[in-house]
Amino acid sequence: MxxxxxxxxxxxxxxxxxxxxxxxxxxxxxxxxxxxxxxxxxxxxxxxxxTAGAHNAQDIAFAQGMIPHHQQAVQMAGLAADRASSAQVKALASRIEKAQDPEINTMTGWLKSWGKDVPSSDGSMSSMPGMDDSSGSGMANMPGMMGSAHMAELKKMSGKEFDTMFLTMMVEHHKGAVQMATTEKGKGKYGPATGMADGIISTQTAEITEMNKMLGKS
Incomplete structure (x- = not known):
């Protein structure tokens, strides 16, 4: 038991x-x-x-400023096809057009989606600081932008004279773009815009070095 x-x-x-x-x-x-x-x-x-698509005032300013800036670079690059004597200058100009044309379209899309004004092809836009006239002369106040007199002078040139002036002007133009992109990268909120700014800094800084070498500068 x-x-x-x-x-x-x-x-x-x-x-x-x-x-x-x-x-x-x-x-x-x-x-x-x-x-x-x-x-x-x-x-x-x-x-x-x-929030998808969140942006701030800096993003708007970047797009509204960079569109006419790019448009002028594309205009300058377009002159090289039948004016430049250097194959290197022509190749560089072609790269600039191919890179910046799509970015213009992209930034235009951003501004439209945000309900903001898009600069016209001559850079005029009443709501933009320094862009309050229809002549587009206010663009010269932006970093690296060329005045109408410089553009007219470039159009009259050809051969090696054109190459030298084109490269000299484009170096300054690129420096202005890098300055604007650096501001966007530091203060912008919209991811695609700060990403584009980062690409502009990288690409155009390299092109500045390339153009200075063509000009015989270290």
Whole structure:
């Protein structure tokens, strides 16, 4: 009679121990799942808080300023096809056109989506500081922008004389673009705009070095 209770007691103890172990494992597993869910929820809420297309005044100023800046660079580059004597100058001009034309279209799209004014092809736009006349002369107030007299002079040139003036003007033009892009990178909020600014800094800084070498400068 005494062995039976002892046997039952041992079985009961074993069952309790097994159940306890199962509960501990379940608790550990549940904790892991809950932690993962919590982290996932935090990630989702963070993503939701990052408002798509959020921008600030600097982003608007960057697009409104860089559009006419790019337009002038493309205009200058377009002159090289039948005026430049250097194959290197022609190749550089072609790269500038191919890089900046799509960026003009992209920035135009941003401004339209934000309900903001888009500069006209001559750079005039009443709402832009320094752009309050229809002649576009206010563009010369922007970093690196060439005045109408310089542009007219470039159009009259050809051959090596054109090459030298084109490169000299484009170096200054690029420096202005880099300055504007640096401001955007530091103060802008719109991801695609700051990303474009970063690309402008990288590409045009390299092109400045390239053009200075063509001009015989270190």
């Amino acid at each position: 005494s062995t039976t209770p002892h046997h039952l007691t041992r079985r009961a103890a074993l069952i309790v121990a097994t159940a306890t172990a199962s509960l501990v494992l379940a608790a550990c597993g549940g904790g892991s799942d809950n932690s993962g869910s919590a982290n996932e929820g935090h990630s989702n809420s963070s993503s939701a808080s990052d």
